[in-house]
Amino acid sequence: MKKIQLTAWQNKLLSGLLTILAATLISFVLIRLMPGDFLELRASELVQQQGLPYATAYKIASTQYQYDPSVPVWQQFFNYLSGLLQGNLGTSMTLRIPVSTVIWQALPWTLFLSVISLALSFSMGISLGILAAWYRRKRWFEALVNGLSVFSQAIPDFLIGLLLLVFLGVRLRWFPLRGAYDISTDPGFNLPFLLSALQHAILPALAFTLASVGGWILAMRAAALQVLSEDYIQVARAKGLKQRRIFVRYLARNAIMPPVNALAIAFASMISGSIFVEWMFAYPGIGYFFGYAIGNRDFTLLQGILLVATVTMVLANMVADAIATWIDPRIDSGLGK
């Protein structure tokens, strides 16, 4: 038998597909473990609301939830998969609108929040990290950066969020407490709406930023210290190059690689890691609807969000590999060629 040898690229693709399949399987099993017959429940609701005969109502309920207990389980799974491939995520059990609609409405808010907080925490962490390595003999500066990174790592984002909510929101009334924008504004591309959206995003974004900046600081400082111990830095110093030039062209350029590599994954994990903070601020992103779906046992919505989060993670992993190969050709992942 000929042994099949996969290239690195094919291997990654296979792993990604298997991961997505695993997530689908988990959510498929999940909906069947749910206590109570939600089909009967929905069907009798339809009978009452629209006066349909029970059999018809049951059928409608079964298509809405993509769940038909009369066929064998493997066929149920197959039907569910083929529905997914056609972009059909089913109907939300409690919101009564297609799951894909909910996700399309929520995704921009989560992306907005993620981009702001990632930009803030990355730029802050990178600058402080590299400066902490460069000025490592300045005691006060090191103590300051150390203190910040320890604090940042000791407190989870949702607890920072809670503190910000209580003191800057409730007590000082500087920022709104919940939601993504003021409902009196008109959603669209106009100044009042954009300003209100920004104002609503500040506290949750600050919570994410303060909680993750420590990680970036440590990563960047470690990378910078590593670069500083390299011979070429010694050579540059011996040649009498300007400090500024060494810092920018020699140190920063090389040290920024590892953190940049981690960026894609950090971005993707915000899609699923934002549950608690979004929930705390009732910020209508993916995480908030996940919390909602769990609280209200809306299993179709839960399935949809889980799937979207998984696909994002898989894609981000591939992007991260591609970026790694692109900025450092010595890493041969088989991607980016």
Added chain:
Amino acid sequence: MSAFKHSLQLLRQNVFWEVLRHNRRAALGLFLLLGFACMATVGPLLFQLETRSDYLLRFQAPSWAHWLGTDYAGRDTLAQLVHGSRDIITIAFSSALITLLLALLVGTLAGLLGGRLDQWLMRIIDIFLTLPRFPIMAIMAGLFSIQDPFSFGFVLALFYWPGLARGIRSQILTLRSKDFIEICQLMALPLRHVIFAELMPNIVPYLAINFINVARDAIVASVGIMLLGIVPLSASNWGMMLNLAATQTGAIYVPEAYPYLLAPIACIVLFQFALMAFAGGLEEFFDPRLRG
């Protein structure tokens, strides 16, 4: 030399105290950890948990009778805090322990046996690591109506072992190619000896530090999940206290209730800090190059 003996020898050489003496942060961490241990073991005997509610006494500011004030039902905050430490510590350590055992088993098997098995184990681990962890943990915690901290720890551990298993595997792979293991093989020493007397002692530091890291992650995840209000843990613990204070009883709008709201937050942050600081000290203890 077994890992245990090695650690004992380091203890005998006073390395431990040496590290603690000049690493103040680690010393503080250990002190805090001991404090929390007392809180969870002896504390509940000293502070009686009130079950009766008295709404006239709700959200009282700290006083001599109630050192940290009272909650939304007029019960003593400090007593709840002390009793609540038990669940959190149990969750943290049970999930860390289960993670460690699973990861050790899978990681060692994959690293030692290699081949087809290794490939498949790594693929499964990759899948686990790419799955969105928080959502699935939350779903499982909610679905299985977890009632006790041990099961909660177990659910969390299901998603923590893969990362550690991969780490252990690469540690084993590095060690395997070292000279002393080759010598063992040349001397035809039994596999049991190679695993338990040669390999394991060398990964003990890695295990100890990751044990603490998993415990830290488990605390964050469990408190977050409890904050969502989907785990019906009935006993008072820090996560449930926060859930009640932040989302259900309006304590965030009452300035007198701040001690009730802030106390669990402070405890969680201190506990996280203590674990982090102690892990830093452990790293120094195990790695002579880090000791000045």
